[in-house]
Amino acid sequence: MRPPTIRDVAERAGVSKSLVSLVLRGSDQVRPEKREAVLRAVRELGYRPNAAARSLSEQRTRTVGVLLHDLRNPWFVELLDGMNSLLHDNGLRMLLADARLNRRTGQDPAGSFLDLGVDGLVVVGTLPEATALGAVAERLPVVVAGAREPRLPGVDVVANDDVRGARLVTEHLIGLGHRRIAHIAGYGAVGELRRESFEATMRAHGLAEGAVVEPSDMTEEGGYRTTVRLLSRADRPTAVFAVNDIAAIGAVSAAEELGLHVPRDLSVVGYDNTSIARLRHVWLTTVDNAGHEVGRRAARCLLDRFEGRGGAGRTELAVPVLEVRGTTTGPPDVHVS
Amino acid sequence: MRPPTIRDVAERAGVSKSLVSLVLRGSDQVRPEKREAVLRAVRELGYRPNAAARSLSEQRTRTVGVLLHDLRNPWFVELLDGMNSLLHDNGLRMLLADARLNRRTGQDPAGSFLDLGVDGLVVVGTLPEATALGAVAERLPVVVAGAREPRLPGVDVVANDDVRGARLVTEHLIGLGHRRIAHIAGYGAVGELRRESFEATMRAHGLAEGAVVEPSDMTEEGGYRTTVRLLSRADRPTAVFAVNDIAAIGAVSAAEELGLHVPRDLSVVGYDNTSIARLRHVWLTTVDNAGHEVGRRAARCLLDRFEGRGGAGRTELAVPVLEVRGTTTGPPDVHVS
DNA sequence: GACACGCACTGGAACGGTCCAAAACAGGTC
DNA sequence: GACCTGTTTTGGACCGTTCCAGTGCGTGTC
Numbered sequence: 001m002r003p004p005t006i007r008d009v010a011e012r013a014g015v016s017k018s019l020v021s022l023v024l025r026g027s028d029q030v031r032p033e034k035r036e037a038v039l040r041a042v043r044e045l046g047y048r049p050n051a052a053a054r055s056l057s058e059q060r061t062r063t064v065g066v067l068l069h070d071l072r073n074p075w076f077v078e079l080l081d082g083m084n085s086l087l088h089d090n091g092l093r094m095l096l097a098d099a100r101l102n103r104r105t106g107q108d109p110a111g112s113f114l115d116l117g118v119d120g121l122v123v124v125g126t127l128p129e130a131t132a133l134g135a136v137a138e139r140l141p142v143v144v145a146g147a148r149e150p151r152l153p154g155v156d157v158v159a160n161d162d163v164r165g166a167r168l169v170t171e172h173l174i175g176l177g178h179r180r181i182a183h184i185a186g187y188g189a190v191g192e193l194r195r196e197s198f199e200a201t202m203r204a205h206g207l208a209e210g211a212v213v214e215p216s217d218m219t220e221e222g223g224y225r226t227t228v229r230l231l232s233r234a235d236r237p238t239a240v241f242a243v244n245d246i247a248a249i250g251a252v253s254a255a256e257e258l259g260l261h262v263p264r265d266l267s268v269v270g271y272d273n274t275s276i277a278r279l280r281h282v283w284l285t286t287v288d289n290a291g292h293e294v295g296r297r298a299a300r301c302l303l304d305r306f307e308g309r310g311g312a313g314r315t316e317l318a319v320p321v322l323e324v325r326g327t328t329t330g331p332p333d334v335h336v337s
Numbered sequence: 338m339r340p341p342t343i344r345d346v347a348e349r350a351g352v353s354k355s356l357v358s359l360v361l362r363g364s365d366q367v368r369p370e371k372r373e374a375v376l377r378a379v380r381e382l383g384y385r386p387n388a389a390a391r392s393l394s395e396q397r398t399r400t401v402g403v404l405l406h407d408l409r410n411p412w413f414v415e416l417l418d419g420m421n422s423l424l425h426d427n428g429l430r431m432l433l434a435d436a437r438l439n440r441r442t443g444q445d446p447a448g449s450f451l452d453l454g455v456d457g458l459v460v461v462g463t464l465p466e467a468t469a470l471g472a473v474a475e476r477l478p479v480v481v482a483g484a485r486e487p488r489l490p491g492v493d494v495v496a497n498d499d500v501r502g503a504r505l506v507t508e509h510l511i512g513l514g515h516r517r518i519a520h521i522a523g524y525g526a527v528g529e530l531r532r533e534s535f536e537a538t539m540r541a542h543g544l545a546e547g548a549v550v551e552p553s554d555m556t557e558e559g560g561y562r563t564t565v566r567l568l569s570r571a572d573r574p575t576a577v578f579a580v581n582d583i584a585a586i587g588a589v590s591a592a593e594e595l596g597l598h599v600p601r602d603l604s605v606v607g608y609d610n611t612s613i614a615r616l617r618h619v620w621l622t623t624v625d626n627a628g629h630e631v632g633r634r635a636a637r638c639l640l641d642r643f644e645g646r647g648g649a650g651r652t653e654l655a656v657p658v659l660e661v662r663g664t665t666t667g668p669p670d671v672h673v674s
Numbered sequence: 675g676a677c678a679c680g681c682a683c684t685g686g687a688a689c690g691g692t693c694c695a696a697a698a699c700a701g702g703t704c
Numbered sequence: 705g706a707c708c709t710g711t712t713t714t715g716g717a718c719c720g721t722t723c724c725a726g727t728g729c730g731t732g733t734c
Contacts, residue, residue, distance in 0.1 A: 051389075051454060052453070088442040115386065249618050253617035256618070281619065282618065
């Protein structure tokens with residue numbers, strides 16, 4: 001009644017279990033008729049190799065753990081897609097875990113991955129707390145994807161070029177004629193980089209005076225509240241650049257609630273090009289953070305490390321692209337054209 | 338250099354590996370000083386039991402596979418949350434896989450779970466194709482959550498009560514005064530149930546004439562196109578009930594694009610109460626499908642089956658709740674009040 | 675003092691694979 | 705027919721756990 005083992009297959013095919021093992025791992029040192037007999041027995045019994053036994057013996061699981069920041073914010077789906085295709089081509093499977101989900105129940109997903117003996121770990125997004133990643137990184141290859149931290153020895157970081165992306169946004173808005181631009185900032189290295197680049201770009205265009213920065217928690221609620229605050233200032237900005245799409249949606253809502261029309265009265269830009277930004281009803285101007293590419297490169301880094309290549313820990317940046325949609329236009333006073 | 342094993346711990350603590358095993362599994366047949374010695378050794382070495390070896394020996398993995406329909410549609414997050422808390426309390430971990438993601442690369446995630454030897458499988462949402470679930474269900478407990486199919490012997494189905502939910506929506510719209518109501522239908526058992534309940538409710542209120550049903554593929558694009566079609570009819574409906582939130586968003590966009598104001602000129606209702614529906618900018622009237630509750634109950638079913646309880650395969654329905662937000666109001670001609 | 679009985683602990687056989695050294699076989703050469 | 709060579713096949717050790725059947729030992733009973 002229990003699933004068949006390699007011994008059952010061997011017995012049925014009239015060979016030793018070693019030969020079955022050879023056939024299944026594609027050796028060419030096997031005579032065709034025996035190979036056929038083995039494959040037939042496999043088919044007839046519906047045999048599937050037991051992954052636990054295999055990994056115990058091989059000392060590897062052919063499995064990569066993926067630790068997600070938060071399943072609710074869907075920007076990582078593209079990234080996973082890119083990563084999965086490359087990993088799958090190399091015979092590896094992906095195991096997903098949501099850091100936030102598990103933190104509520106008090107379990108440590110990185111530790112869980114360690115127990116399972118995954119061959120490598122990919123951290124996607126900025127983790128709420130740096131979950132003792134250093135200790136994990138000493139035991140197995142770790143790659144951070146879609147975030148810029150933590151920077152640890154032997155840990156690769158793959159992300160989009162936040163500095164460049166933020167510059168694209170800022171120059172887009174400046175090019176449209178905006179002079180007073182607010183930035184809804186976020187936390188973590190990603191938040192810092194985008195903010196600094198925004199400020200630098202404004203300065204470079206002689207608009208340091210027109211740059212306003214307000215912090216937020218990178219949620220919709222945060223974007224909303226921050227924007228309400230921004231729009232009740234005397235020198236109200238004519239454009240808002242939010243640290244991510246979700247916060248940008250909050251900004252749009254705040255503007256509408258205060259009777260302002262987007263983009264006529266206020267331009268809004270997000271970051272990440274999530275599926276939400278692509279919804280027609282939202283149609284948010286945003287930055288495509290090259291999720292697919294980042295995912296592929298993260299997988300590449302991991303594969304390199306499996307082969308023993310890859311030293312101290314490099315940083316790879318993919319080129320982001322501005323996606324101009326419906327939430328940006330020139331500022332009110334210039335709009336007369 | 339390799340991770341410490343139970344033998345290393347035993348040696349360090351000056352006991353046998355069997356005793357270490359006993360201590361770690363919380364036996365009370367161990368003298369306090371030995372227990373202390375073992376725990377100290379565990380701490381000092383940073384020992385973590387090897388899950389592969391354990392599951393090989395125990396013939397169980399303490400792991401549940403979760404097969405998701407599509408990560409892009411985030412309605413399942415609540416469900417996972419509910420499920421995870423209960424599973425975790427029972428010492429089980431969750432493994433996630435996305436059916437769509439994996440189908441692109443041609444791998445069969447259910448099979449992958451079988452190889453890994455998961456103790457049970459939860460299918461979340463309506464799978465694109467009934468991925469040979471029957472064969473899997475013969476080997477291990479399977480529960481379908483958040484969908485109504487496939488119906489297989491020995492497979493439990495846990496979902497919200499779609500009939501009741503659709504009735505809530507329809508009666509809400511009728512109560513607001515709508516007489517011509519369109520339904521953007523979906524596929525699968527869930528789609529059918531919601532459509533039938535919509536039709537039945539309309540009939541029960543003597544409004545069979547005013548009921549319009551158009552099929553869709555349950556995407557935003559589909560909702561958009563279907564609504565454009567609906568709104569160009571001579572007897573344009575005054576309300577649209579979409580099979581899910583995503584399609585509803587498409588409907589809202591279509592209305593806006595045709596110059597109609599939501600909800601003044603057209604009321605729109607979705608289903609699922611996804612995080613997108615809760616965005617202020619969207620603020621969609623929808624049905625909360627009790628994701629958390631469904632998740633908990635699905636976990637319960639699985640746990641029951643692990644204990645040997647649970648026979649032919651029951652169906653459990655959680656009670657959905659209407660969430661009235663900003664996209665519904667009375668029809669244009671009644672709106673004068 | 676012999677015996678039975680619990681309690682605390684241990685050795686070794688699983689679990690289902692991989693992998694290596696050695697065995698069996700086949701064919702060619704002298 | 706003995707010997708060598710290369711291909712095919714096999715037995716058994718090993719991976720890190722759990723679990724079962726003991727072993728040894730202190731205690732209480734007759």
